[in-house]
Amino acid sequence: MPSISLRVNGKSVRAEVEGRTLLVELLREKLALTGTHVGCDTSQCGACTVHVDGRSVKSCTMLAVEADGREVTTIEGLAGADGKLSPVQAAFAEHHGLQCGFCTPGMVMSATDLVRRNPGATEAQIREWLEGNLCRCTGYHNIVKAVKAAAQAGGK
Amino acid sequence: MAQGGIGSSVKRKEDARFLTGRGTYVDDIVRPGQTHAVFVRSPHAHAKIKAVKTAEALKAPGVVAVLTGADLAADKVGNLPAGWLIHSKDGTPMVEPGHMALVADKVRHVGDQVAVVVAETKDQAREAAALVEVDYEPLPAMVGLAQAIAPGAALVHDQAKANTCYDWHLGDKAATDAAFAKAHKVVTLDLVNNRLIPNAIEPRAAIGEFDRVTGDLTLYTTSQNPHLIRLLLSAFTMGVPEHKLRVVAPDVGGGFGSKIFHYAEEFVTLWAARRIGRPVKWTATRSEAFMSDAHGRDHVTHCELALDKEGRFLGLRERTLANMGAYLSQFAPSVPTYLHATLLAGCYTTPAIYSEVRAVFTNTVPVDAYRGAGRPEATYLIERLVDVAAREMGMDRVDIRRKNLIPKDKFPYQTPVALQYDSGDYQATLDAALKKADWAGFEKRRAEAKARGKLRGIGISTYVEACGIAPSAVVGALGGRVGLWESAHVRVHPTGSITIFTGAHSHGQSHETTFAQLAAEKLGVSTDQVEVVHGDTAKSAFAMGTYGSRSLAVGGTAIVNAIDKIIAKGKKIAAHLLEASEGDVDFKDGKFTVRGTDRAKAFGEVVLAAYIPHKYPANLEPGLEESAVYDPKNFTFPAGCHICEVEIDPDTGVTQVIAFTAVDDVGTVINPMVVEGQVHGGVAQGIGQALLEGAQYDDQGxxxxxxxxxxxxxxAGDLPSYQVGTEVTACTHNPLGVKGVGEVGAIGSPPAVIGAVCDAIGVRHIEMPATPERVWRAIRDAKKA
Structure with a gap:
């Protein structure tokens, strides 16, 4: 089995993985980082979104071996060391951008990438960006509101 | 008002864990020694099983067991029950064919479970499942409703002649026919309420666990009602007494009805765990969810509305074919009957109504309750008829509604289809919605859109629904096989913090916050001091769970009643401490006071006295915790008005929802932020049904x-931001005056959207989902005509 080294949420990780192991399986099953969720098998729902080298990636679409030598951030690594929520996390709580919480980690990771890239994102741009993240609870209204607020607050 | 009490938009207590990845959903749980299950599912819609060969799979690496329908039969377990009995017009009971968790005789839909493979890893189970060889003899697939009831149709179940489960009716046929006979105008419409796939974003999952020492069985499952699952496991599928069974539904990622039902897979994990003596875990792939989660809706309806010269409704009648799918899911029989036809008065004074519903088996996934369950179907047919009536009578769509709304001074209002509405003000929600949506200014917006080459339309729906289910005696009289009360236990701890145990289950509804607000309001404590515990049969008392917008109206009432008992006991303790008579003690804002004096004891002091009873009433038990159960006296009746505005590109048929306004009366609002969120989500599902969603089968099933x-x-890009408002008339038969908000969005919205599309392109009716192709063809056909 190939051996890989990567950094996950700021910590060095070594793991033996099969060639077919997906990044999301490595995170959930080997590293017990269960905040990253699996909601489909066709790379449509975005519940598994994480950051690889700072960019949002659907972790069901990437092999674990492809993450060798790279920097991965999951929802567990987004808040500050003191537990302070990131601006996007805080905005989701403030604007009721989540209900059942299942799509939330992927939404937050995706939105975090957006507000870093485009802090002035308009509502239309936010809706277009979130095309790859499905939510069945909120009707997106409060998610969009939260992302907009986070963008205006300076993102991160 | 207490801080964080009723009416304040308290931020959610559940968010901290969900936003940091610390939620615990079933698939996140790992049990020691756990194995993994993968199901072998039918690729055929309808086929005889001639042989199931498991030898090769059993030899595969890591395989622990391969189980089939024959093993179920040998253990005499695994028959999934129906929870509601409907009688046909002629008095005969519905056909109940039974539903084995693993089928042995024949498969009846694509995805039907034939065998399960249990292995050390998920990959090993998946690989071995591919080695299970099933010999099938394909049979003709009965896919559509018309096909399934045609003479000579193949039978999904041999005992269901013409594939009919029941042929039911409700209402006064003679009176309705008489109303039609004297009508000035009769409007008729054929319509389809499209089949939907619920798709909660968390796929279903289960872990069965068996304790060899005690014989105890534990099931972790993605359920909206763990107690109901335990009851059904005990009484039907497993046959193990409740005290040896524990069902845990931890954080659950959305339900929308689809996680009410007792499913084959969760039973199989538990049964397999007992057989192999190790935990067995199963998590659905999304592809499995599509072919195994109960679907929703799927009605084909002919309906008619009789009107007088002035446009008053005289009578309504309908004939519906309702698709049950291949088996009877638990509440499927009730959805097109008592959750549908009883709503056919809507919010109007229609005096005579008659409904006939024939439920049909087909070779498709079972159909059951999905957000709204029967009430969206009723609302859609009423509101489409009203729009068509306005068109054909040359009346304004708002005027015709206004003329027929039940006036606010007519409550309680007895409908001709069994229900008695307790309260409402339908003109108020209509007026508020018209204003909020600027209905009066629409023609200007239409003209402006036209200048840009777009077809703009506006649609309206006024609706009522019945929820807060339900009085047990009424449900029993209508064929329900369960009671529908709810339980609560409120424990005040010695230093004043509070735990509320509820039988309701939160899978997005925010109960951990809103139920804490009830305690804050009543006891004058902060919501931070209150924790709500749910989802574990070992913790909360038996109760029926969450569906039918019942958690607050039924479960919340139980909580309030338990808190009232706490206050009553607190008054006894306070009276003793204050050396006053109990009758002179009041409780307000967290303080017990003696009327007419300045003597007082804080809630915390009284609580402490209950646990350290040094100075204490002689005949009172120490401690401070109380239970209550609440069986509602009636359904609750939320109502409202939804208005939708769309723009259509005539060249492509693409419809964009530009604006959506919802003004709902859901009774007393506990947390406005949460209520608005519930409406948003429901409306999104309604817009989805109207424009985007629809299960499609080919003719092979x-x-x-x-x-x-x-x-x-x-x-996100398919939907607008919504304008949401509330008007309040209190429910008259529960102490909070609450009605329920979970389903209103999905019930009220589809006809408003379709009304807007029809208005934009100038047609009488268009079927859901109004896809670009359908809209484009409708525009083209209208031009030809």
Whole structure:
């Protein structure tokens, strides 16, 4: 089995993985980082979104071996060391951008990438960006509101 | 008002864990020694099983067991029950064919479970499942409703002649026919309420666990009602007494009805765990969810409305074919009957109504309750008829509604279809919505859109629904096989913090916050001091769970009643401490006071005295915790008005929802932020049904829309921001005056959207989902005509 080294949420990780192991399986099953969720098998729902080298990636679409030598951030690594929520996390709580919480980690990771890239994102741009993240609870209204607020607050 | 009490938009207590990845969903749980289950599912819609060969799979690496329907039969377990008995017009009971968790005789839909493979790893189970060889003899697939009831149709179940489960009716046929006979105008409409796939974003999952020492069984499962699952496991599928069974539904990622039912897979994990003596885990792939989660809606309806010269409704009648799918899911029989036809008065004074519903088995996934369950179907047919009536009578769509709304001074209002509405003000929600949506200014917006080459339309729906289910005696009289009360236990701890145990289950509804607000309001404590515990049969008392917008109206009432008992006991303690008579003690804002004096004891002091009873009433038990159960006296009746505005590109048929306004009366609002969120989500599902979603089978019974690639889920870019408002008339029969908000969005919205599309392109009716192709063809056909 190939051996890989990567950094996950700021910590060095070594793991033996099969060639077919997906990044999301490595995170959930080997590293017990269960905040990253699996909601489909066709790379449509975005519940598994994480950051690889700072960019949002659907972790069901990437092999674990492809993450060798790279920097991965999951929802567990987004808040500050003191537990302070990131601006996007805080905005989701403030604007009721989540209900059942299942799509939330992927939404937050995706939105975090957006507000870093485009802090002035308009509502239309936010809706277009979130095309790859499905939510069945909120009707997106409060998610969009939260992302907009986070963008205006300076993102991160 | 207490801080964080009723009416304040308290931020959610559940968010901290969900936002940091610390939620615990079933698939996140790992049990020691756990194995993994993968199901072998039918690729055929309808086929005899001639042989199931498991030898090769059993030899595969890591395989622990391969189990089939024959093993179930040998253990005499695994028959999934129906929870509601409907009688046909002629008095005969519905056909109840039974539903084995693993089928042995024949498969009845694509995805039907034939065998399960249990292995050390998920990959090993998946690989071995591919080695299970099933010999099938394909039979003709009965896919559509018309096909299934045609003479000579193949039978899904031999005992269901003409594939009919029941042929039921409700209402006064003679009176309705008489109303039609004297009508000035009769409007008729044929319509389809499209089959939907619920698609909660968390796929279903289960872990069964068996304790060899005690014989105890534990099931972790993605359920909206763990106690109901335990009851059904005990009384039907497993046959193990409740005290040896524990069902845990931890954080659950959305339900929308689809996680009410007792499913084959969760039973199989538990049964397999007992057989192998190790935990067995199963998590659905999304593809499995599409072919195994109960679907929703799927009605084909002919309906008619009789009107007098002035446009007053004289009578309504309908004939509906309702698709049950291949088996009877638990509450399927009730959905097109008592959750549908009883709503056919809507919010109007229609004096005579008659409904006939024939439930039909087909070779498709079972159909059951999905957000709204029967009430969206009723609302859609009423509101479409009203729009068509306005068109054909040359009346304004608002005027015709206004003329027929039940006036606010007519409550309680007895409908001709069994229900008695307790309260409402339908003109108020209509007026508020018209104003909020600027209905009066629409023609200007239409003209402006036209200048840009777009067709703009506006649609309206006024609706009422019945929820807060339900009085047990009424449900029993109508064929329900369960009671529908709810339980609560409120424990005040010695230093004043509070735990509320509820039988309701939160899978997005925010109960941990709103139920804490009830305690804050009543006891004058902060919501931070209150924790709500749910989802574990070992913790909360038996109760029926969450569906039918019942958690607050039924479960919340139980909580309030338990808190009232706490206050009553607190008054006794306070009276003793204050050396006053109990009758002179009041409780307000967290303080017990002696009327007419300045003597007082804080809630915390009284609580402490209850646990350290040094100075204490002689005949009172120490401690401070109380239980209550609440069986509602009636359904609750939320109502409202939804208005939708769309723009259509005539060249492509693409419809964009530009604005959506919802003004709902859901009774007393506990947390406005949460209520608005519930409306948003429901409206999104309604817009999804109207414009995007629809399960598609081919004529062989293959589910074409079997993944998110083929089934159009609403995405952020498909939806607008919504304008949401509330008007309040209190429910008259529960102490909080609450009605329920979970389903209103999905019930009220589809006809408003379709009304807007019809208005934009100038047609009488268009079927859901109004896809670009349908709209484009409708525009083209209208031009030809």
């Amino acid at each position: 293959q589910l074409l829309s079997g993944s998110f690639l083929g089934y159009t889920m609403p995405r």
